[in-house]
Amino acid sequence: MGKFLTLSEFDLEGQFLGFVNGASKERKYLQLAIASGEVRLKLPPELRNPLGTSLESGELIRIFGVSKLNTHTGKIKFKVYGVKPLGICPKHQIERHLKPKAKILVCQKSGCKKRGGQGLISELEKTLCEHGLRDRVEIETTGCQKRCGSAPNCIVKLGKKEYKKMQPEAIASLLSDNL
Structure with missing residues (x-):
């Protein structure tokens, strides 16, 4: 057998x-x-x-x-x-000619990964797609962001401003209002 x-x-x-x-x-x-x-x-x-x-x-x-x-x-x-x-997906707008105006940096070092870093990337991509923002926001993986106590960590860069400790829905709302 x-x-x-x-x-x-x-x-x-x-x-x-x-x-x-x-x-x-x-x-x-x-x-x-x-x-x-x-x-x-x-x-x-x-x-x-x-x-x-x-x-x-x-x-x-x-x-x-x-x-x-x-x-x-x-x-x-x-x-x-x-x-x-x-x-x-229905809300996904194809605007290839537009360069992403915002960036989300997600830590992928071992501590953040163990505490949900990979799942955070998936959740961000799903949320951005649902809000029609996927083509205007770039998700990038990084090394340690030196904030291991609040893992998983991500930084949202919108122009010259940086936002930290935000949940995917709050990030999508912020980006919807500013892009």
Whole structure:
């Protein structure tokens, strides 16, 4: 008897939040926002490069494949066979010719990452898309911001002003009012 037992086919539809790279520059995993939360799925090697150049954050996509159960650990593994772009989320405005006017710097050092730094990036991207701000705001990862006690940390740069210790909804509201 094998280590994996095939359970069923899956067909997920959701909002593409971005690639989760870890230490490498490879697009090995993608983050997907679905109705019940967020899912991280490993992409097969043949899909990584084509998707990396064609998908945009905020885009609606459909992912299909097979779910398998590891009989030794009891964990479910998703094997992706295909990804189909469905379009941009309804409030996402395509304004490629505009340069981002604001920047959000998110710490990705170990302390902030352990306390939700990667989830903060996903939540920011989702919130910005919902408010139609994704093309006008750049999210950038940084090293330590020297405020480890209040992790996860981010700094919102709007022109020459900097805002710290803000939640994603408050950031979106601030940016909506000023952009």
